[in-house]
Amino acid sequence: MAVISIERMGLLSVFFVCLFFSSAFAVDRGNFKTCDQSAFCKRQRAFKPGQSPYRALLETLELSDSRLTLQLINDNNKVHLLLELYRLQGNMTRVKINELKPLKPRFEVPDVLIAEPPTEPLSVLSKDDNGVVLSLGAESQRLIVSARPFRLDIMEGPEVLLSLNSRGLLAFEHLRLRKDTQAQPEGAEVKESVDGDQQQDEGKKDEDEESNKEEDGLWEETFKSHTDTKPNGPTSISLDFSLPGVEHVYGIPEHADDLKLKTTDGGDPYRLYNLDVFQYELYNPMALYGSIPVMLAHNTQRTMGIFWLNAAETWVDISSNTAGKTVFGKMLDFVQGSSEKPQTDVRWISESGIIDVFIMLGPKPSDVFSQYASLTGTQSFPPLASLGYHQCRWNYNDQEDVKSVDQGFDQHDIPYDFIWLDIEHADGKRYFTWDPHKFSQPKEMLQGLMDKKRKMVAIVDPHIKVDSGYKIHNEITSKDFYVKNKDGGNYEGWCWPGNSGYPDFTNPEMRAWWASMFAYDQYEGSMENLFTWNDMNEPSVFNGPEVTMHKDALHGKWEHRDIHNMYGLYVQMATAEGQIQRSGGAERPFVLTRAFFAGSQRFGAVWTGDNAAEWDHLKISIPMCLSLGLVGVSFCGADVGGFFKNPSTELLVRWYQTGAYQPFFRAHAHLDTTRREPWLFGPENTALIREAVRQRYALLPYWYQLFFQAYRTGMPVMRPLWVDYPKDTATFTIDDEFLIGSDLLVHPVTEEGSRGVTAYLPGAGEVWYDVHTFQKHNGAQNLYIPVTLSSIPVFQRGGSIIPRKDRVRRSSACMENDPYTLYVALSPKKFAEGKLYIDDGHSFNYDTKKEFIHRSLTFANNALTSSNLCPDCNFLTSSWIEKVLILGASKPSKVVLKMNGKETPVDFEFDSSMSVLTLRKPGMNAGDDWTLLLQ
Amino acid sequence: MTCLHLLLTLVFAVSLGTPVEIQRPRGVPLTKKQFYEESKPFTCLDGSRTIPFDRVNDDYCDCKDGSDEPGTAACPNGSFHCTNAGYRPMFIPSSRINDGICDCCDTTDEYNSGAKCENTCKELGRKEREVLQKMAEITKEGFLLKQQLIEEAKKGREEKQGKVTDMQENKKQLEEKVEALRTVKEAAEQPEKEAKERHLKAWEEQKAAIRLEKDKAKMAEAFLELDDNSDGFVSVSELQSHAELDPDADGTLTETEVQGLMGGAAQVDTSTFESVWTNIKDKYHSESQPEEPAPVETPPDEVKEPAVDNDSEPYPEDDISEEDDEDEDDEDDYHEDDDKAPPTVKTPEKSHEDEEAMPPYDPDTQALIEAAQKARDDFEDSEKALRVMDDQIRNIEKELSFDFGPDAEFTYMYSQCYELSTSEYIYRLCPFNRVSQKPKYGGSETNLGIWGSWSGPENNKYLVMKYEHGTGCWQGPNRSTTVKLTCGKETVVTSTSEPSRCEYLMEFTTPAVCQEPANTEPSPHGHEEL
Numbered sequence A: 001m002a003v004i005s006i007e008r009m010g011l012l013s014v015f016f017v018c019l020f021f022s023s024a025f026a027v028d029r030g031n032f033k034t035c036d037q038s039a040f041c042k043r044q045r046a047f048k049p050g051q052s053p054y055r056a057l058l059e060t061l062e063l064s065d066s067r068l069t070l071q072l073i074n075d076n077n078k079v080h081l082l083l084e085l086y087r088l089q090g091n092m093t094r095v096k097i098n099e100l101k102p103l104k105p106r107f108e109v110p111d112v113l114i115a116e117p118p119t120e121p122l123s124v125l126s127k128d129d130n131g132v133v134l135s136l137g138a139e140s141q142r143l144i145v146s147a148r149p150f151r152l153d154i155m156e157g158p159e160v161l162l163s164l165n166s167r168g169l170l171a172f173e174h175l176r177l178r179k180d181t182q183a184q185p186e187g188a189e190v191k192e193s194v195d196g197d198q199q200q201d202e203g204k205k206d207e208d209e210e211s212n213k214e215e216d217g218l219w220e221e222t223f224k225s226h227t228d229t230k231p232n233g234p235t236s237i238s239l240d241f242s243l244p245g246v247e248h249v250y251g252i253p254e255h256a257d258d259l260k261l262k263t264t265d266g267g268d269p270y271r272l273y274n275l276d277v278f279q280y281e282l283y284n285p286m287a288l289y290g291s292i293p294v295m296l297a298h299n300t301q302r303t304m305g306i307f308w309l310n311a312a313e314t315w316v317d318i319s320s321n322t323a324g325k326t327v328f329g330k331m332l333d334f335v336q337g338s339s340e341k342p343q344t345d346v347r348w349i350s351e352s353g354i355i356d357v358f359i360m361l362g363p364k365p366s367d368v369f370s371q372y373a374s375l376t377g378t379q380s381f382p383p384l385a386s387l388g389y390h391q392c393r394w395n396y397n398d399q400e401d402v403k404s405v406d407q408g409f410d411q412h413d414i415p416y417d418f419i420w421l422d423i424e425h426a427d428g429k430r431y432f433t434w435d436p437h438k439f440s441q442p443k444e445m446l447q448g449l450m451d452k453k454r455k456m457v458a459i460v461d462p463h464i465k466v467d468s469g470y471k472i473h474n475e476i477t478s479k480d481f482y483v484k485n486k487d488g489g490n491y492e493g494w495c496w497p498g499n500s501g502y503p504d505f506t507n508p509e510m511r512a513w514w515a516s517m518f519a520y521d522q523y524e525g526s527m528e529n530l531f532t533w534n535d536m537n538e539p540s541v542f543n544g545p546e547v548t549m550h551k552d553a554l555h556g557k558w559e560h561r562d563i564h565n566m567y568g569l570y571v572q573m574a575t576a577e578g579q580i581q582r583s584g585g586a587e588r589p590f591v592l593t594r595a596f597f598a599g600s601q602r603f604g605a606v607w608t609g610d611n612a613a614e615w616d617h618l619k620i621s622i623p624m625c626l627s628l629g630l631v632g633v634s635f636c637g638a639d640v641g642g643f644f645k646n647p648s649t650e651l652l653v654r655w656y657q658t659g660a661y662q663p664f665f666r667a668h669a670h671l672d673t674t675r676r677e678p679w680l681f682g683p684e685n686t687a688l689i690r691e692a693v694r695q696r697y698a699l700l701p702y703w704y705q706l707f708f709q710a711y712r713t714g715m716p717v718m719r720p721l722w723v724d725y726p727k728d729t730a731t732f733t734i735d736d737e738f739l740i741g742s743d744l745l746v747h748p749v750t751e752e753g754s755r756g757v758t759a760y761l762p763g764a765g766e767v768w769y770d771v772h773t774f775q776k777h778n779g780a781q782n783l784y785i786p787v788t789l790s791s792i793p794v795f796q797r798g799g800s801i802i803p804r805k806d807r808v809r810r811s812s813a814c815m816e817n818d819p820y821t822l823y824v825a826l827s828p829k830k831f832a833e834g835k836l837y838i839d840d841g842h843s844f845n846y847d848t849k850k851e852f853i854h855r856s857l858t859f860a861n862n863a864l865t866s867s868n869l870c871p872d873c874n875f876l877t878s879s880w881i882e883k884v885l886i887l888g889a890s891k892p893s894k895v896v897l898k899m900n901g902k903e904t905p906v907d908f909e910f911d912s913s914m915s916v917l918t919l920r921k922p923g924m925n926a927g928d929d930w931t932l933l934l935q
Numbered sequence B: 001m002t003c004l005h006l007l008l009t010l011v012f013a014v015s016l017g018t019p020v021e022i023q024r025p026r027g028v029p030l031t032k033k034q035f036y037e038e039s040k041p042f043t044c045l046d047g048s049r050t051i052p053f054d055r056v057n058d059d060y061c062d063c064k065d066g067s068d069e070p071g072t073a074a075c076p077n078g079s080f081h082c083t084n085a086g087y088r089p090m091f092i093p094s095s096r097i098n099d100g101i102c103d104c105c106d107t108t109d110e111y112n113s114g115a116k117c118e119n120t121c122k123e124l125g126r127k128e129r130e131v132l133q134k135m136a137e138i139t140k141e142g143f144l145l146k147q148q149l150i151e152e153a154k155k156g157r158e159e160k161q162g163k164v165t166d167m168q169e170n171k172k173q174l175e176e177k178v179e180a181l182r183t184v185k186e187a188a189e190q191p192e193k194e195a196k197e198r199h200l201k202a203w204e205e206q207k208a209a210i211r212l213e214k215d216k217a218k219m220a221e222a223f224l225e226l227d228d229n230s231d232g233f234v235s236v237s238e239l240q241s242h243a244e245l246d247p248d249a250d251g252t253l254t255e256t257e258v259q260g261l262m263g264g265a266a267q268v269d270t271s272t273f274e275s276v277w278t279n280i281k282d283k284y285h286s287e288s289q290p291e292e293p294a295p296v297e298t299p300p301d302e303v304k305e306p307a308v309d310n311d312s313e314p315y316p317e318d319d320i321s322e323e324d325d326e327d328e329d330d331e332d333d334y335h336e337d338d339d340k341a342p343p344t345v346k347t348p349e350k351s352h353e354d355e356e357a358m359p360p361y362d363p364d365t366q367a368l369i370e371a372a373q374k375a376r377d378d379f380e381d382s383e384k385a386l387r388v389m390d391d392q393i394r395n396i397e398k399e400l401s402f403d404f405g406p407d408a409e410f411t412y413m414y415s416q417c418y419e420l421s422t423s424e425y426i427y428r429l430c431p432f433n434r435v436s437q438k439p440k441y442g443g444s445e446t447n448l449g450i451w452g453s454w455s456g457p458e459n460n461k462y463l464v465m466k467y468e469h470g471t472g473c474w475q476g477p478n479r480s481t482t483v484k485l486t487c488g489k490e491t492v493v494t495s496t497s498e499p500s501r502c503e504y505l506m507e508f509t510t511p512a513v514c515q516e517p518a519n520t521e522p523s524p525h526g527h528e529e530l
Helices: A003-019 A039-046 A187-198 A327-335 A365-376 A399-411 A442-451 A471-479 A508-516 A560-582 A615-630 A649-659 A682-698 A700-713 B002-016 B030-035 B121-226 B236-240 B255-261 B273-280 B317-322 B325-340 B363-401
Strands: A054-063 A067-074 A080-088 A092-099 A123-128 A131-135 A141-146 A151-156 A159-164 A220-223 A226-229 A237-244 A248-251 A270-272 A294-298 A303-308 A314-320 A343-350 A355-360 A389-391 A418-421 A455-459 A492-495 A498-501 A530-534 A591-593 A605-607 A665-667 A738-740 A744-746 A756-761 A767-770 A776-778 A781-786 A794-797 A800-804 A820-825 A832-838 A853-860 A863-868 A881-887 A895-899 A902-911 A916-920 A930-934 B079-082 B090-093 B418-421 B425-430 B434-439 B446-454 B464-468 B480-487 B492-500 B503-510
Touching: A039 A314, A039 A343, A054 A080, A054 A123, A054 A131, A054 A141, A080 A141, A092 A365, A159 A303, A237 A355, A248 A343, A248 A615, A294 A365, A303 A343, A303 A365, A355 A365, A365 A700, A389 A682, A399 A418, A399 A442, A399 B492, A442 A455, A471 A498, A471 A508, A508 A560, A530 A560, A560 A591, A615 A649, A649 A665, A649 A682, A682 A700, A700 A738, A700 A800, A700 A832, A776 A781, A794 A800, A794 A820, A800 A853, A820 A832, A820 A853, B121 B273, B121 B363, B121 B480, B236 B255, B255 B273, B418 B492, B425 B492, B425 B503, B434 B503, B446 B480
Parallel strands: A389 A418, A389 A665, A418 A455, A455 A530, A530 A591, A591 A605, A800 A832, A820 A881, B480 B503
Antiparallel strands: A054 A067, A067 A080, A080 A092, A092 A355, A123 A131, A131 A141, A141 A151, A151 A159, A159 A237, A220 A226, A237 A343, A248 A294, A270 A314, A294 A303, A303 A355, A314 A343, A492 A498, A738 A744, A744 A794, A756 A781, A767 A776, A767 A794, A800 A820, A832 A853, A853 A863, A863 A930, A881 A916, A895 A902, A895 A930, A902 A916, B079 B090, B418 B425, B425 B434, B434 B446, B446 B464, B464 B480, B492 B503
C-alpha cells in the first residue's frame, strides 16, 4: 500500500538530503545560523559593555497618573527615542522604548497580552539634574532613572533588584533611508554621519561605520543561497539587564538544554527563533520549534521575571561573575567576606520591533507566575480526556489499522483516550480531507471510537497545497489570505504536499475564516470526538532559509521578520477557536502545537517536537517541560519512545514510566520505525507499560485539579523543586526530578540498566511517603532508591491529600462516575490538606454556569473534613468516597463519619508496619460536606 | 448428581431459548458457585482472608485477588462472568462493568450505568454457528483437498525422484557419449589442422613471391622516375627533389641527408639502387600518381552509443535516488565502462594492402575440414544436452530439497503465483520464490522479499511464511513479507497490509493447512453451563 507514499517520501527525502539534511543522525548545524551568521546579532554582539551613548532628557519628562514618558538621545547620532514607564498592578514595571519619530511605525506585538495591563499610579519622589526617583508603590520600591548615561535601577530598600542599561548595551537601530537611494537626505541623517565621524569612543560600534563602508548585512544578507532583502535596513534593538545577587536564571524556552540557563560567554547566545530543526541535538543554545521570551531569576530571597515582548528573531546572552568560580572559590569568597556580590547579566537582542519589557518583581515564585499570567493569560483548562494517554504514530495506515490498534488496547487492558492520525490520513496532504482509500469512512471510524468513549486527533498543518482542485486553497486564494512574498505575489514554499501556500494567520479575518473551516459541515468527516494537531507551524518551509519562511515575506504591511515567532501561536489560536465555534461555544477545544510563543498556553498543549529514541532525549524531556512550565505552558510533553529511531524495550518502558508523570502523555513514532504499540514487546513489558499507564489514570483527578489551578492562577503543573522550596539552594539546579503540583515528587529512571537512583527529598522537617510502599522518608536528604524495571520512584508530600480514582477503566470518560480514594499523607504535625475538583470534564459550563465542585480537604486534630470552596457553584456527581488511606497515622479506637448532623461508624484497618490507616467505604458523595473523626 | 442437574438445566434452557437464572452472586461463573454460599462467611479465593458474606459484591474491594467483587468494578484485577445464553459465556475485566459500554451480549455487565444495551446473544450465536458451520465445512472440504494434495505431492515426488534417477542414469551415458565424441573430434581435428597449415603456408609463400615481384616493379618504376636526366643513374640532386624522403622530417631534405640515404654514393645505378630503395620505399611518393589520400577515418556510425538501447528504461527516478550516493557512483562507472567497450565492431581499416583473398582449400583439405566440423558439432550438441540434463536434475533436486510441509502438502504451490489486486497495486505471491508488488497504473515492480523460511509458532511452523531481503527502503530495512496461512478450499491471497513500514503482511488461504476435523460433529456452542 505504501509504495506511493514511500515514493513521495523518497522524493522528499532526496530533497532533504540534497538541500539541508545530512544523512547521519544529528542536526546539520550548517543549516542554521550562528550569531556570527546573523548580521544583526553579530553587529550587536560586537558592542562591548561600556559607557552608554544614551542620555535621558529629563526636561522632556511627562508624568500622567500612570504613565511616565521621557526622551532619550543617542549622543552619537542624535536620534531621539521615547521611553515609557508604567507601574502595573501586581508588582510589575513595564518599560517601553521606541523611536520618537520613526520613519514609519515599528512593529508592536499584538494579541499576546490578554488586555492592556492595568496600571497603578506612579509618583516622583525626587528629581534633579542627574535623574529622577519614582515610587513604585508601598513596598519601599523605587525606580531610579539616571540621566547621563541613561540607566534604570529598581530598588527595594537599599537593595538594587535589577538594573537596565547598566552595562551600556542599549542599542536601538533607528529606521533610515538607504544611502545610495537617498534622494533628499533628511537633516537628521546628515547629522548622523557627520557626528558619527567625529565620535569614535571605546571601540563601540558606531553607526558612522556605514558611512565609511557599507557594513555587511545592513540592507541585504545572504545565508546558504537565500538572500534576505532588507528594504527597511537595520532595525535591531538590544538592552541589558543586571541582576545583583542572582546566580540562577531559567526559562526562555525552547532549548534542548538544562533547566538552569548557562552563561553564554565564549559561545553562542540562546537563540529564540521558531525553527523546524531536523534531528535536534541536546545541550546547546540552538533555536527550536517555539520561543517564549521570558526569563526567571531566582535566589533565596526573591524570584523575578523579565518578559521581553518581541516576536522577531531574538538572541539572549547571559554572563555571570561567579560562573567560572569553583565551589572552593565561592567558599573562599564567603570566608573572606567576599569582595564581590554574585551577579548575573543578561542581554536581549532582537532583529526588529520595539523594546517592550515587563519586569515582574515577584517576590515569591508563585507571584511571578500570577504576574506573568495576568499579562498573557493562563493555561487553557483542557478537557479531562486530554490528560489521559494518547496513542500516536506516523502513521496509522487505514481505518482497519485504527480499529485493530483500538482493539489491541482492550485486549491488553491498557487504557487510552486518543488515537492520532498523522499527515498520511489526508488526501495527498490536503488537510481537512481524508484519503479516499485508506480513510473512506471517517465518521464510521470516529463513531467506533465514540462507542468506546474514545477520541481522535487528526493533523491539520498550516501549509496548504497549491492545487486548484482543493477547496481550502481556492478559498484562501479567492479571499487573498495567503502570505505574500516581497514582490507582492503569493508566497510559496515546499512542504509535505509539495508546493504550498501559507495562510496569513496574523490577519484576524483569515483566522475567523480558518476557524469556520472546523464546522462540522465544512470539515467533512469530522465529529465531536475529532480534535486537532497543528504541526510544522514555525512555519516549516523545506526550501526556505533555515527551513522556514523568508524574512522579507509580507503579512499585510508587516514583514515576516517582525512576526515570525508568533506565527505558530496564531495557527493554534485560530484552530482552537474553530473547535470552540463548532460546538457553539459549548465544548472545550484540544489542539496540540509544535511552535509556540508567549501566550500560547491559552490555546492548548505543546510537545517538544521530533526527538529521538535515545536515553539522553528521555532525560532532556524533563528540563524542557520544566522550562516551559515556568513561563506559563503547563501542558507539555515529549514523544514517548522517541520519534526518530527504534527504542530498546527498556528505554520504551522507562519512557512510558516517565511520560505517565508528565503533563501531556503521548507516544509517537516516525514512519520508518518498527511498530511499537505497548503490547508488542512480550507480556512482561506489556504489564510494565500497562501499570505505568494505569498509574496515570488513577491520578487523573489530581492532574485535573492541578490544571484547574493552573488555569486559575498560572501555577505550573509540572514544576522544578525550587518553586516550592525557594530557599533550599540544593534544589536550584535539579532537573532530573520534579514536582507535580506541590504534592508529588517524581524521580524517573532515565539511565539504561539502572539499579538505583538518588532522589533529593526537599523540605527540612518534612516527610515524604513512597506512593507504592507508603514508606516514610525525611525531607532534606538525598535518598538512594534501589530500582527494578517496574520502579517509578514517586513520593507524596507529608501534609497533602491526593484524590485518586483507583478503578482504572479503558478510557477517562468510562471513569466519570467512579468513586474516589483519598490518600491523606500526614505531616509530622499530623496535618494534611488537599483539594478536589469535579466537573463534566469537557464543556465550558464550569466557566459559564459555575457547574463544578471545588472542595477543600483538610486533616487536622484527627478529623478529616471536606468543605466547599465554591458555595455558589452547582454540579452533581455520582462519584463517592470509597476509601480513605491515612499515611503516617496511629491506630484509632473508632472512626465516625459526621454528616448532616448524623454520626455513623466507619470500618477501618490499621497496618502498623507502615502506619497506614484505611477507612473502609465511608461512602459519602464527593460533593457533600462531611467530617471523618478518628477517635 | 450436580453434573446431571447442570446438564438438565442446560438442555432445558436451550430448548426454551430463555436463560434460567441460577441463584449466585452477580458475575460468578457456575463453576465457582460453590465458593459463594450466602449462609457462610466468604473466604477470598486466594485464601488471603475471610469476610462476612454481605461484603461480597458490596462495591468495595476486600480481597487482593478481587474474588469478593465478581459483579462490581471495585477490584482492579477482578473479572466478571457473563453467561451470554445463546452465545458463548465469557469473562471480562471487572473494569468494564457499568462503564457505559456494552461488552456482554446479554447486557449483564451494564446493570447500573444507564447504557442502553440490547441482548444480542441469540443473533451472535446464530452468526457464530453459521460461521462455525461454514468453517467446519471449509475445514472438511479443505482437509479432503489436502489429502489429494498430499497424494499428488507424494506421487509427484516419487515421479520426480524416479525421473532424477533415470536422468542420472542417462546422464552417465551422455557423459560417456560426450567423452567419445570428444575423442572423435580431436582425432578429426588433427589432420584438419595439418592440412590447413599446409595450405596456409603455401599461400604465404606465394604471397611473399608476389610481394617481391611487386616491389621490384615499383623500384624499377621509381628508378625511372628519379632518373630525371635518364642517364641510368640516380644522383643526389635527383633524389633531393623528393622532399617527402626527409628522414628528420624538418621540412628540408639536405644533401647530407640524401647522401645518407644513398649510402654515401654520389649516384647509383639500377643494381645499386636496390639498397637505396630499401631506405626510401616507405616514404616515397610516385610522381605519376596523385598523392595517395590519407585513409579516411570512417566515422563509426554504427557504433553510435550502442549502450543506449540496452538501457532505454532508466530506473524510476525515485528508486534510484533512494540508493546511496556510493551506489549511484558505482552505477555510473559501470555505464561508462559500457560505453568504452562497445560491442565488437570491426574496424574497416584492417589492412592497407589490398591483398588477394586466400585461395580456397583444395578438395582434400576441404573434406578434412568438413569431417572435423561435423565431429565438433556432434560433440557440442552432446555437451549441450548434458548441460541441459544437468540443469534439469539440479532443478528437480532443488525442488525436492524444499520443505513442503510434513506431508509435502505445499508442493503444489511451487512454481505457482497468486495475485491480489487492490485499489492501487497488484500483489503477487510466488510461494517458495518471491513476493512482489506492482502499481496498477504503470510503474515498475517492487520486490517485497524472496523466500526465506517457515516461521510459524513452534507448534506449527507451517502457518507462516517469511520472505526477506526485498528491495531496500530509503533509510530503512529491506522490504520483507510475512504470509499467514489459513485453511481454505481455494488457494488465494485474501489481503495484504503494511503494518510497519516496509514490513508487509499477507493473508493466504490454502487447503494445505486445513486440520483434520474433529471426529464428532462440532457442537455449535459447547456450553457446559448457563
